[in-house]
Amino acid sequence: MKIGFDNDKYIRTQSEHIRKRLSQFGGKLYLEFGGKLFDDNHAARVLPGFKPDSKLKMLLELKNEAEIVIAVSAKAIEQKKLRRDLNISYDKEVLRLIDLFRSVGLFVGSVVVTQYDGQRAADIFKDTLKNLGIKVFTHYLIPGYPSDVPLIVSENGYGKNEYVETERKIVVVTAPGPGSGKMAVCLSQLYHEHLRGVEAGYAKFETFPIWNLPLSHPVNLAYEAATADLNDMNMIDPFHLEAYGKATVNYNRDVEIFPVLQAIFTKIYGFSHYKSPTDMGVNMVGNCIVDDTVVCDAAKQEILRRYYGCLCDARSGLGQSKEKDKILLLMNKAGISTEDRLVAKRANRIAEETSKPAAAIELSDGTVVIGKTKELLGAASAAVLNALKHLAGLDDKLLLLPEHLIEPVQGLKVNYLGSKNPRLHVDEVLVALSVSAATDEDAAKALACLPELRGCQAHISVIPSSVDSIMFNKLGLQLTCEPEFEKTKLFHLK
Numbered sequence: 001m002k003i004g005f006d007n008d009k010y011i012r013t014q015s016e017h018i019r020k021r022l023s024q025f026g027g028k029l030y031l032e033f034g035g036k037l038f039d040d041n042h043a044a045r046v047l048p049g050f051k052p053d054s055k056l057k058m059l060l061e062l063k064n065e066a067e068i069v070i071a072v073s074a075k076a077i078e079q080k081k082l083r084r085d086l087n088i089s090y091d092k093e094v095l096r097l098i099d100l101f102r103s104v105g106l107f108v109g110s111v112v113v114t115q116y117d118g119q120r121a122a123d124i125f126k127d128t129l130k131n132l133g134i135k136v137f138t139h140y141l142i143p144g145y146p147s148d149v150p151l152i153v154s155e156n157g158y159g160k161n162e163y164v165e166t167e168r169k170i171v172v173v174t175a176p177g178p179g180s181g182k183m184a185v186c187l188s189q190l191y192h193e194h195l196r197g198v199e200a201g202y203a204k205f206e207t208f209p210i211w212n213l214p215l216s217h218p219v220n221l222a223y224e225a226a227t228a229d230l231n232d233m234n235m236i237d238p239f240h241l242e243a244y245g246k247a248t249v250n251y252n253r254d255v256e257i258f259p260v261l262q263a264i265f266t267k268i269y270g271f272s273h274y275k276s277p278t279d280m281g282v283n284m285v286g287n288c289i290v291d292d293t294v295v296c297d298a299a300k301q302e303i304l305r306r307y308y309g310c311l312c313d314a315r316s317g318l319g320q321s322k323e324k325d326k327i328l329l330l331m332n333k334a335g336i337s338t339e340d341r342l343v344a345k346r347a348n349r350i351a352e353e354t355s356k357p358a359a360a361i362e363l364s365d366g367t368v369v370i371g372k373t374k375e376l377l378g379a380a381s382a383a384v385l386n387a388l389k390h391l392a393g394l395d396d397k398l399l400l401l402p403e404h405l406i407e408p409v410q411g412l413k414v415n416y417l418g419s420k421n422p423r424l425h426v427d428e429v430l431v432a433l434s435v436s437a438a439t440d441e442d443a444a445k446a447l448a449c450l451p452e453l454r455g456c457q458a459h460i461s462v463i464p465s466s467v468d469s470i471m472f473n474k475l476g477l478q479l480t481c482e483p484e485f486e487k488t489k490l491f492h493l494k
Helices: 007-023 041-046 054-060 074-078 090-103 120-131 182-195 218-226 238-244 252-269 292-315 321-334 342-354 379-392 403-416 426-436 441-448 466-474
Strands: 029-033 066-073 107-116 136-140 170-174 201-205 234-236 249-251 358-362 368-372 457-460 478-481
Touching: 007 029, 007 054, 007 201, 029 182, 041 218, 041 292, 066 074, 066 090, 066 182, 074 090, 074 107, 074 120, 090 107, 090 120, 107 120, 107 182, 120 136, 136 182, 170 182, 182 201, 182 252, 218 234, 218 292, 218 321, 234 238, 234 252, 238 252, 249 252, 292 321, 292 478, 342 358, 342 368, 342 457, 358 379, 368 379, 379 426, 379 441, 379 457, 379 466, 403 426, 426 441, 426 466, 466 478
Parallel strands: 029 170, 029 201, 066 107, 066 170, 107 136, 457 478
Antiparallel strands: 234 249, 358 368, 358 457
């Protein structure tokens, strides 16, 4: 795929910039780390060349100086809040994150349970962590937070919180999801460090919005589309503009809370290290874009994907119309419409011609391959097989999976597993293809091309089954679909 972002430069310059920020303070830096560390697929989609684990690799450059502290809200634990993309609760995600950090050699110092107010589920989780040998600290719900600064910065505010014992110079505070209290943990620690005579610093790492790109740049608009459910809004940082006469981009929540942060810093230190929300950030992503045209095109497609996703969520009863309306406004700002989604146009045209679901995949060379619904295969499965044939240089008329290979799988599904749909899903097709590859050279060639699907655009003319949707995601295909179900019934098992 076309590259618009220098990933190696990013890893190098980002770690150097964090070290530089550390040197501005007394040898201790609390770094609030927003976004996903292991699987930042949004960044990978809008910045072609950015690897989903880039931030993790950047941290590995600092692993001898850094430790991880994970914040999780007691309210989120009590409410069994889910990380939607993985469908696991926040407390389970904490355990998953600890395993992942440890697997790559990063030191996890502790877990902080925030916004604690006697929640029973939080008590159980704290006991679980302690039994696993993980240090746990408790931060309490503070009345009037974040506006009552005198109370917050006092022995009855941050002073009630347990001091988080840390060992290293850089403390990366991360979380299983938004609303976990990362910033509050950092500020509480600054208060306690100050009482101990340690002049620690605070900085904020957020990939988006990108502060040194224009407000209306498609990458920043794509961030607004991604957070339409949170009602985040990009804006010019008024504090930075006043202090330096330079326009930079931030988002509304940071701008709104900055006067409170300044007051908290002043209450702790007697002055504020920062003149603006932009000053607090350490993000170097904008300096590593090498082809703005490629990045703009990718971001526009992301906005369209978010729009289709919003429509499908609404159709499935998971979304709200206000999110759709906001993304439509962003599409207007970016000067795009659904007509700019080539794979959607092609798939929908075939669906209209055949009166059956259809799928389309746009490959990196610009070729669009089609998948039609057949007796043996669903549209998604057919599209994947046709894409692999094209990538492997095989004849389009070649049957990679002859009927005698597919029919036994169909029999298993229908006769033994109770499925009402005999057509093979993408996962079943790939298993059959891998078996065939052991004795068929063409199947082996096609299977070897699977990595080339990563980053390709795809569209299905109906809402796919959860199996096909998950498989497209695993293959790295950037999927959209029409907000329609294949069958007119009330209950749909996706």
